[in-house]
């Protein structure tokens with residue numbers, strides 16, 4: 353099963369993608385996580401990506417497309433995968449379709465997690481990410497057992513650099529301009545499915561299971 357998660361920054365794509373990956377035993381491929389890991393390791397890719405990410409802008413398509421196309425060709429992707437944060441522009445979606453077509457494959461579902469902008473701004477300020485394993489929490493909606501400590505690995509939880517209010521607004525603007533057109537793109541491809549992302553995390557996941565099957 354090959355799934356794309358669509359949705360605004362903070363809509364809950366990552367939260368749901370992790371649950372999908374665990375239930376259906378397929379890899380979770382998050383371009384945001386890949387960039388953050390590269391930033392942490394100080395790689396050339398990380399240095400380039402950080403310049404854009406800190407401003408709330410998208411990293412240029414040419415730095416993203418090959419990365420994902422190479423990743424989905426790996427062995428552990430044979431039974432499918434869930435893409436989180438990619439594609440994010442029409443050229444990225446077209447490049448993905450083209451690469452899959454060359455392999456005789458195609459995406460099965462594009463799930464749009466729908467959350468209005470007002471809710472997003474509230475959510476982002478409460479998000480905390482683990483510096484160790486990348487697990488995400490929310491101080492109100494998905495709190496760790498111990499304040500600012502990761503349940504999974506015990507490391508510190510921090511506010512992401514791009515979750516500051518001014519950057520969140522920029523990311524939303526960029527989303528509406530460059531990423532929202534993908535909703536139409538996948539609607540036309542016949543694989544778009546919509547879920548209400550404003551309800552509890554487990555209720556969002558229940559709607560996703562209805563789409564993907566038990």
Ligand code: AP5
Pocket residue numbers: 359360361362363364365366367368383384385387404405408409410411412413416436437438439440444475476478479480488489490491493494514523549550551552553556
């Ligand atoms: P990326 O990491 O992909 O960020 P994003 O799309 O902005 O998405 P987020 O990770 O912020 O949010 P999410 O939807 O995953 O929400 P989450 O589950 O964490 O990308 C970061 C940057 O990298 C981009 O700005 C860009 O610069 C670059 N980049 C990445 N991919 C790229 C690409 N393909 N092309 C170009 N550039 C790229 O949830 C948010 C919070 O809400 C959490 O605290 C969570 O616990 C909480 N929450 C989740 N669901 C619920 C719920 N139902 N109710 C209450 N709280 C909830």
Ligand code: ZN
Pocket residue numbers: 482483484485486487502503504505506507
């Ligand atoms: Zn952790």
